Amino acid sequence: MTTLSTAGQVLRCFSARRQELTVTEVAELLSLPKSNVSRLLRAMREAGFLESVPDSRGYRPGILMFELGHSYRRDSALVARAHAAVGRVSRQFGHSGYVSLRDGGDVIGLTFHEGSRMLRVGTPVGQRLPAFAAASGRSLLARLPDEEVRRLYPAPLAPPSPNAPQDMAELLARLDAVRREGFATACDESNPGVGSIAVAVGGRQPGEDACLCIVYPLSLVDGTERERMVAALLAEAREIQARPGAVAPERAGLRSAAA
Amino acid sequence: MTTLSTAGQVLRCFSARRQELTVTEVAELLSLPKSNVSRLLRAMREAGFLESVPDSRGYRPGILMFELGHSYRRDSALVARAHAAVGRVSRQFGHSGYVSLRDGGDVIGLTFHEGSRMLRVGTPVGQRLPAFAAASGRSLLARLPDEEVRRLYPAPLAPPSPNAPQDMAELLARLDAVRREGFATACDESNPGVGSIAVAVGGRQPGEDACLCIVYPLSLVDGTERERMVAALLAEAREIQARPGAVAPERAGLRSAAA
DNA sequence: ACCGTTGTTCCACTTATTGGAACCGCCCAT
DNA sequence: ATGGGCGGTTCCAATAAGTGGAACAACGGT
Numbered sequence A, B: 001m002t003t004l005s006t007a008g009q010v011l012r013c014f015s016a017r018r019q020e021l022t023v024t025e026v027a028e029l030l031s032l033p034k035s036n037v038s039r040l041l042r043a044m045r046e047a048g049f050l051e052s053v054p055d056s057r058g059y060r061p062g063i064l065m066f067e068l069g070h071s072y073r074r075d076s077a078l079v080a081r082a083h084a085a086v087g088r089v090s091r092q093f094g095h096s097g098y099v100s101l102r103d104g105g106d107v108i109g110l111t112f113h114e115g116s117r118m119l120r121v122g123t124p125v126g127q128r129l130p131a132f133a134a135a136s137g138r139s140l141l142a143r144l145p146d147e148e149v150r151r152l153y154p155a156p157l158a159p160p161s162p163n164a165p166q167d168m169a170e171l172l173a174r175l176d177a178v179r180r181e182g183f184a185t186a187c188d189e190s191n192p193g194v195g196s197i198a199v200a201v202g203g204r205q206p207g208e209d210a211c212l213c214i215v216y217p218l219s220l221v222d223g224t225e226r227e228r229m230v231a232a233l234l235a236e237a238r239e240i241q242a243r244p245g246a247v248a249p250e251r252a253g254l255r256s257a258a259a
Numbered sequence C: 001a002c003c004g005t006t007g008t009t010c011c012a013c014t015t016a017t018t019g020g021a022a023c024c025g026c027c028c029a030t
Numbered sequence D: 001a002t003g004g005g006c007g008g009t010t011c012c013a014a015t016a017a018g019t020g021g022a023a024c025a026a027c028g029g030t
Helices: A003-013 A023-030 A034-047 A063-069 A077-093 A135-141 A146-152 A168-181 A223-242 B003-013 B023-030 B034-047 B063-069 B077-093 B135-141 B146-152 B168-181 B223-242
Strands: A050-052 A059-061 A096-103 A106-113 A128-130 A184-187 A194-201 A210-217 B050-052 B059-061 B096-103 B106-113 B128-130 B184-187 B194-201 B210-217
Touching (some): A003 A023, A003 A034, A023 A034, A034 B003, A063 B003, A063 B106, A077 A096, A077 A210, A096 A135, A106 A135, A106 B063, A128 A135, A135 A184, A146 A168, B003 B023, B023 B034, B034 B050, B077 B096, B077 B106, B077 B210, B096 B135, B106 B135, B128 B135, B135 B168, B135 B184, B135 B194, B146 B168, B210 B223
Antiparallel strands (some): A050 A059, A096 A210, A106 A128, A184 A194, A194 A210, B050 B059, B096 B106, B184 B194, B194 B210
């Protein structure tokens, strides 16, 4: 193991839940000697990857991570168009929408358009979910051959709810349905009370796909509205696929703030 | 030099301008042999710090950076209160506002509240500016002793505009004024056409300070409005300082999206 | 003041990193 | 077509790092 890959493992220990970690916690999570972890975390702090939390022994990701995170794919044409498309559907129905990407067996929210109804789903930006247990994730997984999906989940699936696929066979069956129908849906899977509809759009390379997803409170949406949202998302995705090089979306205001 | 600190240097080569870098570019920027850079970038990709850009030789920061960046200080009470306070002043006057932090001799935008006027200043979130040439930066620098400010800028200042401090003496004089008056201002410094007013609030530790900043188009604001904005910001900052442990701001909607 | 916990330092051992030079592959100009 | 030129990779011995068990130090709590 190189120092660099261990450092990567350390960073993966952080999440929205775990915003702060100590030497002992990291040592246990990664099964490493405390001595190594102690030096590694200090070295990562010196290098800017981490910072010490004041009045605490803990470490947290450094401001360098924050800075880098905020220009991620800022000028990707595909993401920009997907974001604009999601925004249109979101405005039309009043439900929140977002664009997400796949990273291995997970999906991560990339951009968000907040819904306009009083009861609305909040932002998933920067959050990681298991792809197999999310509409957005399955819409992206469906673009891979079954064989590759199997490789992404070598261990048995750990479904977060009874509505999620319970094993590989069920997952593959649902992916097949996504391939036939062109969209994926989920109800009460990774997030209780939330339903979602997702359509993937392709980049030039496989693995460079993005996903358009609308999320809504289950209590608010009936079959008719759901079908209209599916149709709207499919139409937007078709438009993106049909004309790969089309216009980027507008940006309002002066470009960047002063101080 | 350890691998880790070199990796940190590599990441610092990226910015809003430079979203993608090749082996040769990094080798020149850091004055390192191409052989090392070639291996390092590959190792950083394997570890998740970077990803290869499709149809290009280039590398860009990886999705791991994006993920980590989005939970940075998400649950800091100081930042949350500062953000809420900036939001109130921003709404009152219609101009954009933001919260920023100092990192060495730079400031970085952390949260943003968009203005409501047709002409408004855009987001600085995740962007790095030289602290000495920004109102937000000077409000934070003013909390340090002169001696430490000198240490932060060992080389002669490189002012981005004639309105910025041209040398260390002028900077220290302006910091002194900030300490007396309690706020900092800037016009046409790092961003042309933009004026700004900034007030710092303190964390428990020095260096853990945050800055409340209002930014406006110079063409829209006269002396009277400016003074009222200064007063509003000062009042908010006083409130934060007076009651360090007070309430966090509201968050709307269901907490996190499903998929 | 003591104990348990957490983090750091030490040191011999092992392994990775370094950087010059040679090499590969691609694109462009002749 | 062919020979640069350029960007990137690979090779290798010298060098500098990382490793982990154990002893040690620093806190916090009772």
